[in-house]
Amino acid sequence: MDESIPVTQSIESLYPDANVPAQRKRWQNLIAQFEEKYNKKPAFVARSPGRVNLIGEHVDYSLYEVLPMAIAADVLIAVAVSDQGNAKDKDVVIPLLNIDPRKHQASECTVPPKGLAEIDATRHEWTNYFKAGFNGAVDLLRKDDPDFSPRNMEILVDGNVPAGGGLSSSAAFVCASALAVLRANGRQVVKKKELVELAIVSERAVGVNSGGMDQSASVFSIKGDALSVSFSPQLYAEAVPFPKLETAITFMIAQSFVTSDKHVTAPRCYNLRVVECTLAAEMMAKSRGLQLQDDSGPLGRSLRGLQHAYYSGGKSVEDPPVSLGDLNTPYKKQLETMLSMVPDILDKEDGYTREEIATALSLSVTALEEKYMTKFPVDATRFMVGKRARHVFSEALRVIAFKELLQDPASTNRLDLLPRLGALMNETQESCRDVHECSCPEIDQLCSIARGAGAYGSRLTGAGWGGCTVHLVPKDKVDDVRNAWIKEYYRAREPDISKEKLQEAVIVSEPGQGSVVYVFLVSGRL
Numbered sequence: 001m002d003e004s005i006p007v008t009q010s011i012e013s014l015y016p017d018a019n020v021p022a023q024r025k026r027w028q029n030l031i032a033q034f035e036e037k038y039n040k041k042p043a044f045v046a047r048s049p050g051r052v053n054l055i056g057e058h059v060d061y062s063l064y065e066v067l068p069m070a071i072a073a074d075v076l077i078a079v080a081v082s083d084q085g086n087a088k089d090k091d092v093v094i095p096l097l098n099i100d101p102r103k104h105q106a107s108e109c110t111v112p113p114k115g116l117a118e119i120d121a122t123r124h125e126w127t128n129y130f131k132a133g134f135n136g137a138v139d140l141l142r143k144d145d146p147d148f149s150p151r152n153m154e155i156l157v158d159g160n161v162p163a164g165g166g167l168s169s170s171a172a173f174v175c176a177s178a179l180a181v182l183r184a185n186g187r188q189v190v191k192k193k194e195l196v197e198l199a200i201v202s203e204r205a206v207g208v209n210s211g212g213m214d215q216s217a218s219v220f221s222i223k224g225d226a227l228s229v230s231f232s233p234q235l236y237a238e239a240v241p242f243p244k245l246e247t248a249i250t251f252m253i254a255q256s257f258v259t260s261d262k263h264v265t266a267p268r269c270y271n272l273r274v275v276e277c278t279l280a281a282e283m284m285a286k287s288r289g290l291q292l293q294d295d296s297g298p299l300g301r302s303l304r305g306l307q308h309a310y311y312s313g314g315k316s317v318e319d320p321p322v323s324l325g326d327l328n329t330p331y332k333k334q335l336e337t338m339l340s341m342v343p344d345i346l347d348k349e350d351g352y353t354r355e356e357i358a359t360a361l362s363l364s365v366t367a368l369e370e371k372y373m374t375k376f377p378v379d380a381t382r383f384m385v386g387k388r389a390r391h392v393f394s395e396a397l398r399v400i401a402f403k404e405l406l407q408d409p410a411s412t413n414r415l416d417l418l419p420r421l422g423a424l425m426n427e428t429q430e431s432c433r434d435v436h437e438c439s440c441p442e443i444d445q446l447c448s449i450a451r452g453a454g455a456y457g458s459r460l461t462g463a464g465w466g467g468c469t470v471h472l473v474p475k476d477k478v479d480d481v482r483n484a485w486i487k488e489y490y491r492a493r494e495p496d497i498s499k500e501k502l503q504e505a506v507i508v509s510e511p512g513q514g515s516v517v518y519v520f521l522v523s524g525r526l
Contacts, residue, residue, distance in 0.1 A: 002191060002192075002193065003191070003192050004189050004190060004191055004192065005179060005190045005191075005192055005195060005219070005515050005516060005517060006516045006517070007516070007517045007518075007519055008516050008517070008518055008519075009518070009519055009520070009521050011023055011024055011027060011518075011526060013223070013513065013516075014047065014074075014223075014512075014513050014516065014518075015072050015512070015513075016072060016510045016512075019072050023072075024526060026076075026158065026160075027045070027076070027526055028526060029099070029158075030045070030076055030078050030099060030156060030158045031078065031526070033099060033156060034078045034080075034156045037097055037156060038080060038154050038156075040080055040154075041080070041520075042078035042079055042080050042156070042520075043079055043080050043081060043184075043519075043520075044078075044079055044183060044517055044518060044519050044520070045076050045077065045078050045079070045517070045518040046076075046077045046079060046176045046177075046179040046180035046183060046515075046517055046518075047074050047075070047076050047077075047176060047515065047516050047517075047518060048074060048075055048171075048172045048173075048175035048176035048179065048218045048219065048514070048515040049070040049071055049072065049073065049074040049075075049161070049172055049218055049221070049512050049513065049514065049515075050070070050071050050073045050074065050075075050161035050167035050168050050169060050171075050172050050218070051068045051069065051070050051071060051167060051168045051171075051172075051213075051214060051217035051218055051221070052068065052069060052071055052167060052251065052253055052461050052462075052468070052470050052509060053066060053067070053068040053213065053217070053461045053462065053470070054067045054068060054069060054226060054251070054402070054425075054461075054470065055067050055395075055398055055399055055402045055424060055425060055428055055459075056068070056213070056395060056396075056398075056399040057395060057428055057432055057436075057438075057459070057460065057461070057464070058273055058391065058392070058395070058432070058436055058438060058463075058464070059392050059395050059396055059399070060212050060213035060229070060231060061212075061273075061274050061277065061297060061298050061302070062277050062281075062297065062302045062303040062304055062392045062396075063231040063232040063295060063296065063297055063302045063303070063304035063305065064230075064231070064232075064303070064304055064392065064395070064396040064399070065228060065229065065230040065231075065396065065399050065400075065403075066213045066216075066228075066229050066399065067226055067227070067228055067229075067240065067399055067402060067403060068213055068214075068216075068217035068221075068226070068227055068229065069217065069221060069225070069226045069227060069251075069509075069511040069512065070217055070218065070221030070223075070227075070511065070512035070513060070514050071161075071167065071253070071507070071509050071512050072507075072509070072510075072512050073160050073161040073162070073167060073507075074159070074160065074161065074172060074176075074512075075157065075158070075159040075161060075169070075172040075173045075175075075176040076157070076158045076159070076176070077130075077155055077156070077157050077176045077177060077179075077180045078155065078156045078157075078158075079153055079154070079155050079180050079183070079184055080153070080154045080155075081151055081152070081153055081154075081184045082151070082152035082153060082154055089113060090113060091110050091111060091112055091113065092109075092110070092111040092112075092113065092149070092150050092151070092152055093108060093109070093110050093111075093152055094108065094109040094110075094111075094134075094152060094153045094154070094155065095107075095108050095109075095154055095155070096108060096109055096127045096130055096155060096157070097155065097156045097157070098126065098156070098157045098158075099156060099157065099158040104126045104157075107125075107127045109127065109130065109131055109134065111134075111150065113149040114149065116134075116135045116138060116139075117131035117134050117135055118131075119131050119132060119135070119205050119206065121205065121206055121207035122207075124264055126173075128206050129170055129173040129174050129177060129203075129206060130155070130157070130173070130177040131177075132174050132177070132202040132203055132205045132206050133173070133174040133175065133176070133177025133178035133179075133180075133181060133199065133202055134150075134177060134178070134181050135202060135205065136174070136178050136198035136199060136201060136202030137177075137178040137179075137181035137182045137185070137198065138150055138181065139198065140182070140194065140198050141182070141185055141187065148185075150181065150185055151184060151185055153180070153181070153184050155180065157173075159172070159173060162255060162468075162504070163259070167253070167461075167462060167467070167468055168214035168217070168218065168462065170203060170206065170214075171199065171203060171214030171215045171217075171218050172214075172218050174199045174202050174203045174206075174215070175195060175196075175199045175215055175218045175219055175515055176515070178195060178198055178199055178202060179195060179515055179517065182195075183517055190517075192219050192220055192237075192514075192515070193235060195219050195515065196212070196215045196216050196219045196220065196235060196237075197235060199215040199218075199219070200212045200215050203215070204298065204376075207266060207376065212229070212231055212235065212296075213229055216229040216235070216237050217229065217514070218514060218515060219514050219515045220237040220514050221511065221512060221513065221514035222239045222511075222513065222514065223511065223512060223513040224241070224242075224510070224511050225239040225240060225241050225242070225511050226239070226240040226241075226242065226406070226511060227239060227240065228240045228403060231296060231304070232295065232296075232302075232304045232305075232308070234296075235296075240403060240406055240407065241406075242406065242511075243406060243411040243417065245417070245418075247418070247474055247475060247476075249418065249472070250472070250473050250474070250475045250478060250508060251470055251471065251472060251473070251508075251509045252450075252455075252470070252471045252473050252478065252481060252482070252506060252507065252508055252509065253461070253468050253469070253470055253471075253506070253507040253509050254446050254450070254468065254469045254471065254485055254505060254506050254507075255467075255468050255504065255505050255506075256440070256442040256443055256446055256466055256467060256468065256469065257442075257493075257505070258440060258442045258443075258465075258466030258467070259466055259467075260440075260463065260464070260465035260466030260467055265465060266376065267376075267377050267378050267379040268378070268379040268380065269438070269463070269464075269465050270463050271376040271377075271378055272378045272379070272380050272383075273388060273436065273438065274298050274299065274376070275299070275372055275373060275376075275378050275383070276383050276384060276385050276388040277302070277303055277385075277388050277389065277392055278297065278298075278299045278301050278302065278372060279357055279372060279383055279385050280303060280342075280346060280385035280386070280388055280389035280392075281301050281302055281303045281305060281306040281389075282301055282361055283345065283346060283352075283357065283360050283361065283385060284306055284341065284342070284345050284346065284389065285306050285309060286360060286361055286362075287345045287360075288310065288345075290306070290309045290310060291309070292305050292306060292309055293305060293308075293309065295308075298376075299372060299375065303338070303389060303392050303393070306338070307334055307335070307338050310325050310334075310337075310338070311325040311326070311327050311329060311334055312327060325337060331400075332397065332400055335393055335396050335397050335400075336397065338393045339390065339393035339394055339397070342386055342389045342390050342393065343386065343390075345386075346385050346386030346389060347386065348386065349386065349387075350382065351382035351383050351384040351385070351386075351387075352382065352383050352385060353381065353382060353383075354368060354369070354381075354383075357383060357385075384437070387435050387436065387437070388435075388436060390435055391431050391432070391435040391436035394427075394431060394435075395428060395431060398424045398427060398428055401424055402421060402424050405417060405420055405421055405424075406421075418456050418472060418474065419456050421456065421457060421472055422455070422456025422457025422458075422472045423456075423457065424457065425456075425457030425458065425459045425470075425471075425472060426447075426451070426457050426458065426459065428459045429444075429447055429458060429459035429460060432459065432460055432464060436464075438460070438463070438464030438465055439460050439464055439465075440464070440465055440466055442466065442489075443460045443464070443466070443467075443469055445488075445489060446458070446469045446485065446489055447459065447460075447469055447471075449481075449484050449485055449488050449489055450469070450471045450473070450481050450484070450485070452484065453477065453480045453481040453483075453484035453485075454473065454474060454477030454480050454481060455471045455472060455473045455477065455481055456472045456473065456474065457471065457472040458470075458471045458472075459471075478508060482506050485505070485506060486502060490502060490505055
């Protein structure tokens with residue numbers, strides 16, 4: 001947790017062996033275009049990867065543990081520090097150029113010397129993610145030096161994490177941007193934890209109630225391992241090695257090509273789920289006479305906070321603290337109790353109106369909206385708080401079971417390990433589809449096809465409502481699963497689909513390396 005972001009001079013340390021030749025060409029193109037555009041070579045490259053979540057979907061913003069891993073797809077930001085115009089009384093000017101100017105138009109970020117970059121969250125622009133990372137980094141630097149004024153930078157961005165694909169392209173971009181700004185402004189040692197924490201807050205400025213899993217996976221991941229990330233009582237991450245088996249654990253990622261950009265659809269999808277889970281915590285607490293304490297959830301309260309209050313003493317301020325549950329109760333049993341409470345308290349299967357929620361919380365509708373629906377507006381008339389709480393508590397239990405299987409010393413000799421891991425992934429997909437309602441027909445179809453072709457487990461990954469799926473597949477079934485998808489999904493939907501698009505559609509993944517700073521052995525040369 002206290003480790004620093006690695007500084008490397010080796011591309012081989014970042015990617016699976018099979019990917020290195022293609023990545024080397026990509027990096028060489030980035031450097032050549034940088035030199036063409038700026039007439040100089042970059043000083044360094046900041047890199048942060050996308051991620052795939054193996055299990056623990058839509059629970060991070062409720063402060064429950066997740067189990068993601070980084071992937072090879074990443075965001076690269078080549079950087080040179082400009083010596084011009086760095087007077088402390090002048091605006092900071094940063095040209096924002098992308099390797100694909102047709103898709104991502106060139107722009108410029110102008111910042112007052114003591115100010116921050118202006119972000120219009122209502123406009124979905126790629127440059128907002130750099131600005132978010134920039135602001136987070138500058139805020140951190142000003143904690144050390146209140147008079148700090150950032151230096152001018154010249155940057156060129158290359159990202160190959162599919163936008164809206166559920167692989168956290170936005171988190172990768174914000175993390176890489178913040179890392180680039182910190183390094184350019186003299187921070188030679190960047191702690192992983194401080195980068196994650198500032199990136200979590202920074203991405204919320206773009207308009208999404210991010211829970212923290214995406215940023216943690218992008219920064220903390222270690223090549224070859226999964227990552228366990230917990231958020232309560234504070235952010236903590238640890239590597240979880242995969243058992244060494246005769247049959248290698250193989251994960252496949254398949255794109256649905258249904259784009260669901262959570263920054264665009266947030267009011268009726270992602271942010272709505274955050275609000276519903278927060279309201280579920282407040283309503284359950286109120287029904288038991290508990291006063292929730294502020295926590296690091298996006299809206300300051302969480303279902304994990306409810307669990308803590310129930311077992312640690314959270315009676316209303318007029319009464320002495322009283323624990324409704326035994327503090328020594330094992331954590332897993334605590335979760336089971338929370339899950340069992342949901343149908344007794346949040347019993348309306350068709351959801352609750354704003355008026356009903358306001359009454360339950362002893363608030364006016366106006367006060368309810370100001371407290372929970374102003375920071376990130378939502379678009380809903382009924383709030384399915386019971387179903388959302390049920391998903392979160394059951395999914396948190398599945399994460400525990402998945403992690404226990406991976407860490408069991410006997411796992412290497414268990415013939416049923418992969419089927420049991422797969423069964424947990426299948427249960428997650430069923431809950432995401434039927435309870436949390438964040439799947440879509442295309443995702444469901446990809447999962448069904450994969451299971452029919454031999455996958456042990458299949459589920460959506462990421463925010464949902466489109467994007468990508470992740471699948472646990474026996475190594476000898478990888479080709480069968482890929483071919484089934486091509487025939488029954490990709491060509492069925494798009495008969496003339498190109499070879500290039502098919503290559504992008506399916507990834508056989510290995511756990512990847514998290515954020516790094518790449519410095520050149522010779523200026524601007526790999």
